[in-house]
Amino acid sequence: MELRRVSAPGYLLNSDDREFNVDEPYEASPQENRKAATAMSNVLSVLTHYSQMTGKVVCGKRCCLSGMDLLDASLNISLGRIKQSFVLADPNLFDMPIVYASDAFLRLTGYARHEVLGLNCRFLSGLDTDPSTQFLIKECIQAERPCTVRILNYRKDKTSFWNFLHISPVRNATGKVIFLANSSF
Template identity: 55%
Template sequence: MQSKQGITLRIESLYMWLEAEELRIASGCDKEMALSTANNIFSTLNRYSKLTGLVVCERRCDSVGIPALSSSLNLSLGRIKQSFVLTDRHLPDMPIVYASDAFLSLTGYSREEILGCNCRFLNGPGTSAEVLEEINQHICREEACTVHLLNYRKDGSTFRDLLHVSPIRNSSGKVAFHVWVHLDESAKHDFSGLTPEVWQLGAVGAVRVAVRSLSASGSLLRPSQ
């Protein structure tokens, strides 16, 4: 059995490989390679981070002007158990187009309440404006960043948010989404020996694989879109 350090290095290597691959134009074998990598990521996280089961988001996005993701992409994203949302930078006010069940549990909001909203609904009086500006600058530069932020749940309670934001490119190398991976630093978590940062990178890598492989087949949005 591989050591936990070896698993950490493997996840980080897969993350870096995916990051580099996003800058390339997709070739004929890209989809097959991406799917193989997805299986490796899911297998690693399932074995060493106890990510089991399957969650499928069957809800449509009813917000006016917000495109509905395809069932295939919802299925792939539903396998990722971390707390995260996807936002579309190319739509007005960068709205949320997908939210994981873990994110809904963390924040107390329903999916209907947040689809189509900007992530600022988590902010409150104690949220650092300087950190928010740092995030915006990285988004504008299409760079990833990790920050510590005080955010607010629906009931008004606060949580210390270890937030990782990263651009997600499609098979042509263009940014399709940004993924926001949230982690309540005050809660108890079982990372199975992984660091919180590596745990978050695992989620980012899995999202990248899902988007890249499905964009190569043109199935990011529902056919009606």
């Protein structure tokens, strides 16, 4: 899949802190595609394992004191073992809020968990985030298909970072999309 170039000129830092030029559309490397596939595989494997072990539907939720819907505690613990940066969003709730954020995601963005749960992932966008990339993400979500893009996002301290983002729908046994898994590199 061709990745869209974000409008800011210059150089990007990849996950190995090496620079590369982005003067034209970016094609994901096989290594980047493998990283995205591995991250999604880890998330999906934990979700599948949870369903098999408990006999519960993966989208089971409980209520916390604040009234926000959260993932079942045992699923939360299982997801916490995944070391990649990712969030799960619930496409069946208004504005597709984040219902889980990994520790790596929190370190990457500088936010605390309570600051991101319940927000739409758009909160990471800023003035220089390319609207055409945002539109591509929206189209893929509406079509319930995965997408991979490189997008300019912003941390809590307002510093920007290039996010190699892979979004994948997670379906239950009936084929209904119950989560959007968003992994960041």
